[in-house]
Amino acid sequence: MLNDMRYRIQFQKKKQTGRLPVDGKDSWETVIECWAKAEGLKGREYYAAAAIQKEKTIKFTIRHREDINEHMRIVFENKVYEIESILPNYSRRHFLMVKANVVS
Template identity: 80%
Template sequence: AEGLKGAEYYAAAAIQKEHTIKFTIRHREDIDEHMRLLFQGKTYEIESILPNYSRLHFLTVRAKAVK
């Protein structure tokens, strides 16, 4: 197998990014990347959880829609 290069890589990254959504939630200790989010009837797999440095006591959760 050969990795994507140049324009192919960026096109694939753009398609992947279209399905990624950022949620801002209040800080919680009981959430991790193995969980899913349910928002407006749609399910999302958590990709990453990051502190939100511009708003204390909040987290930024990047998630991908589950098809």
């Protein structure tokens, strides 16, 4: 599994730059950078995603971390991905599976 983790991804969280929350001047800062396995959806997962127009979903497999949540985003190969879900990998307990959609 570790040999497949050949891509560098960044987890970013929103950082507020204005004094008021309504300023709308939010920026993103990188809080975590790690190695990941990136793969597209296959089979049943792909057709289920295509039914709701989310064909651009990627599954990232990373080492288990506690400091990741759905409010973050992922930067992978200069594209921004919105995190859809974070699931433990039950076959290999030291890993997490993160499903993310490309932001257009």
